[in-house]
Amino acid sequence: MIILRPYQEALLNGARQGFRERKRAILLQLATGGGKTVSGSKMIEGSSAKGLVCWWLAHRRELITQTSKTFAAMGIQHGIIAGGHSSDPHKRVQIGSVQTVARRLDCLPPPDLIIFDECHHLGASQWQKIFDAFPDAKIVGLTATPWRLDGKGLGNWFQEMVNGPTVAELIAEGSLSRYRLFAPTQIDTAAIKIQAGDFKKDDLASVMDKPSITGDAVQHYRKLCNGKRAVAFAVNVEHSQHIAAQFNANSIPAEHVDGSMHSDARDAAIARFIAGETLVLTNCELFGEGFDVPAIEAVILLRPTKSLSLHLQQVGRALRPAPGKSEAIILDHAGNSMVHGLPDDDREWSLADREKRKKDEKASVTIKTCMECFHVYRPAPKCPQCGQQPASQGREIEQRDGELAEVDVAAKRKEQRREVGNARTREDLERIARERGYKPGWVNAIMNARQGGGLAGRRYA
Template identity: 35%
Template sequence: MELRPYQEEARKAVEAEWSEKGQKRTLLVLPTGTGKTIVFAKIIEDQVKKGERVLVLAHRNELLEQASDKLLKATKIPTALERAEHTSLGSFAPVTVGSVQTLQREKRLAKFHPGYFNTIVIDEAHHAISDGYQRVLDHFNQAKVLGVTATPDRGDTQNLGKVFDSLAYEYQLTDAIKDGYLSSIKAMTIPLNIDINGVKQSAGDFAVGQLGDALDPYLEQIADEMVKQCQNRKTVVFLPLIKTSRKFTRLLNERGLTAAEVNGQSDNREQILAEFEDGKYQVLCNSMLLTEGWDCPSVDCVVVLRPTKVRALYAQMVGRGTRLAPGKKELLLLDFLWNTERHDLCHPASLIAKDQEVIDKMTEKITEASEAVDIQEAEQEAKQDIVKQREEALAEQLKALRRRKRKLVDPLQFEMSINALDLQDYQPSFGWEMTPPSEKQMKALDKFGIDSQEIGNAGLASKMLGRLIKRKEMGLATPKQIRLLEQRGFQKVGLWKFEEASNMISRIAANHWQIPHGIIPRTYQPA
């Protein structure tokens, strides 16, 4: 099976962390629908070819079955099962798929020598911070570890930084959409104010029992709104409780939408899922059953009626509709005016933006719009607004930086010039990121024209170097070109090509370092 370009890059990046950089525990971040199981199957294949024994660890049977099936189809490698009464001990299979609930038990772990597995792959790695996973990892403490997850939020990454040593590779949802591997997403805010202020927290998220009670008074109005928006769409609805899901299904059917409901107790679950996929039902309601391990590419509308502050969970729910399918134009994501004092509630903006300021601005734009809004366009507009606000707030400081006669460019000036909010808001998560920049990093930054003395840690140095290398590959203006032209009043030089900046600098130099006649820097745009 031939990997897509980003999948091959991910494979190489993970193996480089282990073999070249000496990072034993590394993370791979791939959005739902971009083939994370295929990627780690190929990584496992590489380890098996070296004679290694591999453990795939997950918390749900569906994930274990999916991993086993994909490994066999993609690599022809058979697997053994470590779950309940099944054991992999004595099996000739080089790969074990294991349930963390089973393996975490002291008696079960004691049966395995600590060096039994050379490599461990954790599917849905945002769960790896739990005690059960930690007991397994502590037992097999010499093994290389790969954690695979969909886009985690900053809080998740900070926590995962206590378990993993590095982030080997991250493929952004926006890149997957732009590259044509996932469906574009349009978000629409339904003007229905749902009060969840009284809902308490449990295990770091909203308590599902109280969510069901808080949601109940609004179900009829929500059903009415869905009739308006979902008539010609294949829709999946996520709800907090089975009883809420069943009630909502009945309300939709009463209004003429053909709806079905599935839950963990459904005897005919497989039949209902198959019938929904075949088009018998327009809407499929569930109480958080379909967040992982279920795919129906033709889904083109997702309704999240289970508000959450866990970004990984939100991404899993929306991910049920991001896959491509014949005739599918985009995914419509319906959001509501959730009335809550919590500022970390996930919204459509949370799928692609990590900075809370950008998320808030995007949410504001989507809420104010009278129709569905492309979330990538909303992000660009939000970033431009924030950059403008920051430029105004830092105007005097930036002026001073541009006037300073220094050989190297201040990082803040460069970040503002290229609208790099991710660099401005960067916070280190892993231990190595918090250390001072290495001598090699500092020399490389200086070579690119960035003042390495102003870079506070190795993580930011690495991120900055990655951006500089990418800009060079894309043929964009260098930091020194940007500073020189901005000093003379040119705008948005960070978006110019290297040749465009070079040509203008040559014209200015040939004119005794004066602006050529007819050129107005503030309004000038390269041809």
């Protein structure tokens, strides 16, 4: 019998209250690793017991397989509507592939409840087709990151969002793992073109798919998490294959997997990874969502992205606690943490549309690297890790190519507060709010606090 944690019960109670208020679509936000699948499954269990037809929809085979295992563990009888599965449309509960269900809408009994897993993808044509086809069905969306790259708010589909605890709160209570983050001092993406809101893959691959960069990844894996199971995120399939090859060439068992592989071959590679026979599993856009293996002890980021959602989903793969796992290691060779912040930053999610950044507007992140211990920290008189003073107080320390250094979380948070304190205009505060994903009301809270001398908005800084 699966017993929900208090915050999971609170999420479901929030959804029930929304439905009592005649709202059609409710979004449940819960950090990666917080137990969205178990929470939603409890809702399916209760609704189907009342005789309701319930659908659980996902867009990846891994998500469908994961949910089916959870349903089976809970004793929920269900069918699967997806390629490679024999459908049983008479089952009250169905787990469906978005792609397959969208093609079979006319052949299926109408649902009373639809749960969209990873619902930040809503708006894509097949998702939208299903959403529009059953106006009388109640809708529940599940996501860790209600954030679309195009800036369109999920309020276009959901009337209410119920938030779970933050990553920091989940770490504090032991529901997620503590982490150590190592990151490069600088990643030059200035010459990379933008396509559909993110870096153009061909241009990105030409920058990242180099033996020197992958070699650095191998060296730092050995230095910082040797022998641990790590998932590496690549730009494209060829890049992922090259990463695996270079790890193998250095006697570190690695395998590449991608969506074009036969499912049996992919499952076998994952099984070897779980068993510890393979230590590094490389992929491209396959394991960002739905790869829930608590034994993952490290992630290796080799794909710069402008997407906050993609970054947090990838980092979150390593944050699930497991027996014998004291902490997660994040090796950020892509520099994404310098753009999107720490995994447990206090982010304020909103259903509203986001204001787009101006083309020439860039995130301002200043970082020093200690040349003694290679610890990364926000500007300070001396290194918080070893106490070493910079050789020159008047200039930034020169970057060493390929070196990763640990991010000092306390120092970074102190610098974030300092940045807010140094912001003199509303425009400065609005820029900070956009970069950190804060709610629009944060700027007003800070301005009001300054005018009245109060502390309103302090929790955001």
